[in-house]
Amino acid sequence: MSANLEHKNVWVFIETEYGKEKKVGFELLTPGRKIADTLNQELVAVMFGKDIKNIAKEAISYGADKVILVEDPIFERYSTDAVTNTFMNLVDKYKPNTIFIGATINGRDFGPRVACRLGTGLTADCTEISYDSETNNVKWTRPAFGGNLMADIECPNIRPQMGTVRPGVYKKPLKQENNKGEIIEEKFDIPEDAIRTKIVETIKEISEDINLEEAEIIVSGGRGLGKAENFSYIRDLASALGGAVGSSRAAVDSGWIPHAHQVGQTGKTVAPKIYIACGISGAIQHLAGMSGSDVIIAINKDKDAPIFEVAHYGIVGDLFEVIPVFIKEIEKYKNS
Amino acid sequence: MNILVCIKQVPDTTEIKINPVTNTLMREGVASIVNPFDSYALELAVRLKEKQGGKVTVISMGPPQAKVALKECLSVGAEEAYLLSDRAFGGSDTLATSYILSSFIKHLEKENGKFDLVMCGKQAIDGDTGQVGPEIAEHLGLAQVTYATDIKVEDDKTLIKRENDQGYDWIQVLTPAVITVTKSVFEPRYATLKSKIAANKAEIEVLNTESIDIDLEKCGLKGSATKVMKSYTPIKDNNGIVIKEETASASVKSLMNLLVDNKVI
Numbered sequence: 001m002s003a004n005l006e007h008k009n010v011w012v013f014i015e016t017e018y019g020k021e022k023k024v025g026f027e028l029l030t031p032g033r034k035i036a037d038t039l040n041q042e043l044v045a046v047m048f049g050k051d052i053k054n055i056a057k058e059a060i061s062y063g064a065d066k067v068i069l070v071e072d073p074i075f076e077r078y079s080t081d082a083v084t085n086t087f088m089n090l091v092d093k094y095k096p097n098t099i100f101i102g103a104t105i106n107g108r109d110f111g112p113r114v115a116c117r118l119g120t121g122l123t124a125d126c127t128e129i130s131y132d133s134e135t136n137n138v139k140w141t142r143p144a145f146g147g148n149l150m151a152d153i154e155c156p157n158i159r160p161q162m163g164t165v166r167p168g169v170y171k172k173p174l175k176q177e178n179n180k181g182e183i184i185e186e187k188f189d190i191p192e193d194a195i196r197t198k199i200v201e202t203i204k205e206i207s208e209d210i211n212l213e214e215a216e217i218i219v220s221g222g223r224g225l226g227k228a229e230n231f232s233y234i235r236d237l238a239s240a241l242g243g244a245v246g247s248s249r250a251a252v253d254s255g256w257i258p259h260a261h262q263v264g265q266t267g268k269t270v271a272p273k274i275y276i277a278c279g280i281s282g283a284i285q286h287l288a289g290m291s292g293s294d295v296i297i298a299i300n301k302d303k304d305a306p307i308f309e310v311a312h313y314g315i316v317g318d319l320f321e322v323i324p325v326f327i328k329e330i331e332k333y334k335n336s
Numbered sequence: 337m338n339i340l341v342c343i344k345q346v347p348d349t350t351e352i353k354i355n356p357v358t359n360t361l362m363r364e365g366v367a368s369i370v371n372p373f374d375s376y377a378l379e380l381a382v383r384l385k386e387k388q389g390g391k392v393t394v395i396s397m398g399p400p401q402a403k404v405a406l407k408e409c410l411s412v413g414a415e416e417a418y419l420l421s422d423r424a425f426g427g428s429d430t431l432a433t434s435y436i437l438s439s440f441i442k443h444l445e446k447e448n449g450k451f452d453l454v455m456c457g458k459q460a461i462d463g464d465t466g467q468v469g470p471e472i473a474e475h476l477g478l479a480q481v482t483y484a485t486d487i488k489v490e491d492d493k494t495l496i497k498r499e500n501d502q503g504y505d506w507i508q509v510l511t512p513a514v515i516t517v518t519k520s521v522f523e524p525r526y527a528t529l530k531s532k533i534a535a536n537k538a539e540i541e542v543l544n545t546e547s548i549d550i551d552l553e554k555c556g557l558k559g560s561a562t563k564v565m566k567s568y569t570p571i572k573d574n575n576g577i578v579i580k581e582e583t584a585s586a587s588v589k590s591l592m593n594l595l596v597d598n599k600v601i
Contacts, residue, residue, distance in 0.1 A: 080470075080480055105499060109482045112467035116431060116474035121561030124430075124465040132565075139565070144464050146349045151567040158561050196479035196510040200495065205503035213501060259485075260503045265461070266519040268501075274600065284349070295600050296576075297591070303580065313600075314578040315591055321584035329592045333601065 007159035009044050010036040011096040013087075014059060015106060016049035018076060021058075023214045024102030024167035029062045031129040031170055032100055035138060038131045041097060042066055048086055050076040053183075060181035063173045067183045068094070074190055078106045081195045084113045089188050091118065096160045098138055100129075103164035103269070104213070111164050121155035123163040125269075127292065137161060146265060147288045167213050168271020168292055205260035212261065217243030217274045220263055220290075221251055224279020224300065224319055228256035233323045234278060240327045246270065246290075248280045264289035278319045282307025299323070337390035337489070339381045340444070340451040341414065342437055342472070343374040345398050345405035346462045354569050370405045373457025375412075375524040377517035380487055381455050382413030382525075388489055391415050393448065397425055397436055403540045411527035411535035418444070422544040424555045430463075432559035434471030436550070441476065443548040452511050453494075458483055458518040466516070473514035481509050485520040 012032040014025030029043065036043040045059035048070045056067040068090060074082050087110065091099075099114075101107040103125045115122035123140035132139040137154040140163045144151055155161035212218060219241065221234035231245070238245045246263045247256070263270055265285040275293035280286060282298070282305055290296070291310050298311035299319045308314045315322055347366045355362045370378075381392045394409040396402050397420040406417035420440050428436065445451060454476070459466035466482070473480035485504070486497035496507045496515060509515075527535070545552060553559060577594060581587040595601045 080482075105483055105501065108466050109470060109480070112430065112470035113474045113480070115467075115561075116434065116471040119431070119561065121429065121431065122467060123562060124467055143570070144567075145347075145352060145462055146464065148349065148352050148354065148569065149567055150570045152565040153562050154565055155562050196513070197481060198508045199505045200508050201506040202500075203504045203506075211501055258503070259499075260501075265464075303578070308576060308578055311576045311578075313591055313594060314576060315584075315587045316578060316580040317584050317587050322588060325585045325588040326591075329588050330601075333592065333596070 007095045007097045009042045009094070009096050010039065010098045011044050011046050011100065011160075012064070013099065013101045013107070014045050014047040014055065015102055015104060016047060016052050016055060016075065017078060019050050019052055021047070021052075021055045022102055022104055022167070024104060024165070026059070026062050026172045027167065027170040028100040028102060028165055029059065029064060030173050031165070033063050033173060035098055035129065035131055036065075039097065044068060044094075044096070046087070046090060048072070048075040048083060056183050058175075060183070061175045061177050061179050063176070063179065065181050067181065068186055069183055070186050070188065072187070072190065074195070077199055078109075079195050079197050080110055080113065081197065082190055083110045084117070085190065085194060086188055087114050088117055090186065091160065099160050099162040101162070101164045103166045107164050111162065115162050118160065120158040120160060120162060121153075123153045123155070126163045126165045127169050129163065129165065138163070143288070146284045147291060148284070166269055166271065166292060205258040212244050212246055212263070212268050212270055215244035215270070216272050217241045217276075218246045218263070218270055218272045218290075218293075219243050219276045219278065220246035220248065220280060221257075221278050222248035222280030222286075223250040223254070225251060225256065228254075230320075231257055233319065237276065237278070237323050237327055240330045241274070243272075243274070248283075248286050277307050277311070278323065280307055281305045282310065337384055337388045337452045338449055339385060339390065339392045340441060340454045341374065341378045341381050341392060341394045341409070342454065342456045342468070343378065343394055343396045343405060343409060344371045344457075344460045345369070345396060345402040346371045346460050349461050368401070368405065370408055371457050371460045373459060373461070373517060373519070375457075376520050376522070377455040377457050377515075378409055378412065378414065379522050379524040380484075380517055380520060381453070383522060384453075384487055384489065385413070390452075393417070393444065393451075395420060395437070395440060395444070397421070397433060400542070406540050407535045407538060408527070410538050411531045412525050417538070417540050419540050419542045420544070421542050422555075424545050424552055427557035427560065428555060429560035429562045430465050430467035430471055431561050432555055434468045434475055435554045435559060437468065438472050438475035439548060439550045440543060441472070443543075450512060454478070454512070454514045456514070456516045458516045469514055469516035476514070479510050479513040480515070481507050481513065482516040484515050484517045487515065
């Protein structure tokens with residue numbers, strides 16, 4: 001362990017794209033604070049992006065003791081090489097003890113690369129983080145087998161210890177505008193030929209402004225909708241609630257809605273405050289993508305559908321009858 | 337194009353049941369399948385080969401019975417298959433697994449020439465980590481694109497369609513590269529009777545730690561940075577309230593009352 005004594009502080013990576021942060025970054029300041037306090041070390045937010053000083057200041061108001069900020073236009077969009085190389089430069093220089101990364105598409109892309117270059121352990125997709133005071137390691141809890149099995153994992157002999165954490169598992173800390181913290185600006189020369197990928201075209205499939213992973217309310221539709229046109233029921237309910245539209249794999253495979261809306265093992269992992277599943281039976285692959293939601297509401301004709309096993313509230317009934325009444329009741333409630 | 341696909345034999349997790357007495361996974365009698373995301377990777381690889389010419393090789397690290405999975409790959413378009421099997425590999429985490437796979441990839445490249453693309457599924461449905469692909473890329477020092485759903489080769493440019501939060505990016509990648517594949521529009525093809533029979537007859541070469549120069553300290557439990565302290569089945573709370581009134585409107589009214597009372601809205 002002696003070699004590890006020089007590794008200090010808890011890092012939280014705040015991912016940004018187009019100069020905007022992903023929600024999970026600030027969320028991770030919550031477990032980050034807890035681990036940093038336990039270790040009596042500093043909580044450091046690490047962020048790369050284009051024009052993101054405001055996000056650095058925000059991280060301090062969310063409780064980061066320090067921010068390591070790397071601003072460069074190259075970080076407007078993600079690339080594996082730019083993020084990995086910059087992250088490695090920082091790890092070499094500052095030698096953190098623990099690193100939290102959001103388990104987003106990009107976090108799961110560069111996280112393993114950094115861990116492998118460091119020869120350290122990375123625990124993927126954690127849903128709980130605690131501290132094992134017997135071993136003095138962070139205890140990373142994660143699901144496997146599509147959520148059928150949970151495992152507690154530790155990284156005993158090597159520092160930094162690393163984990164990616166699912167979005168929505170933790171709530172953002174309370175914002176305190178008078179928090180004080182230091183912003184350390186770093187700049188690295190990133191040679192163009194070190195970046196081996198180039199985005200040549202971007203296709204947006206989600207027309208709404210609300211990003212599924214960021215949404216507080218999601219209304220999802222599945223096979224029970226019967227046809228593409230019936231997604232209007234889902235859209236209407238979502239818009240009454242100010243939420244985003246999701247779907248099951250069955251609805252995507254039937255061509256009723258683009259894949260970008262899909263929730264589940266082959267789609268997105270979401271954990272909104274309210275998740276409403278309409279006409280979705282609840283295959284384990286779907287549950288793997290949404291079971292972390294605060295409140296799950298299911299509407300399904302089949303009383304034996306597995307979705308009712310995870311739902312906090314369920315209505316057994318025909319969604320084509322239930323949803324219109326539901327929308328009316330919500331409008332009534334909003335106006336009351 | 338010379339393409340390598342890494343595959344894993346996994347239990348069909350859709351069939352897994354929990355033993356109610358011991359509260360552990362019941363794997364007995366559960367069918368073993370080729371990890372579905374690996375099948376999508378193989379399908380993309382075979383399609384590329386059919387367009388560009390070349391060869392598709394598959395490898396898998398696992399016990400001897402994983403030969404069955406490799407034979408399945410041979411029946412749907414792969415030309416060559418190797419099984420990496422050794423007791424020293426047992427208990428490997430993603431760091432050790434990716435070290436072992438990349439060591440064998442280097443070995444195969446000495447004999448077969450460089451691979452233009454090394455492809456994997458985006459994750460295996462048992463471990464669900466998604467880390468072995470990027471870690472292979474790191475060990476080999478190659479570029480990577482993860483979450484790929486399609487690949488195009490145009491005028492010597494290799495373009496990868498990659499999922500993002502709001503849709504897709506087309507990414508041009510410098511080859512050789514590692515590509516991990518998620519569900520794509522191309523469903524894996526079925527074997528024909530003829531290809532099945534041929535694949536069954538094929539000899540799968542088994543490679544072990546004696547076949548190549550490999551650092552045993554980096555394999556298996558010894559080479560793993562992480563340690564599984566405990567595994568258990570999650571407790572499902574079945575405290576949900578299911579409403580079934582006479583009419584839809586009565587059900588919705590009950591729901592609204594509950595949501596308001598419990599401060600959900």
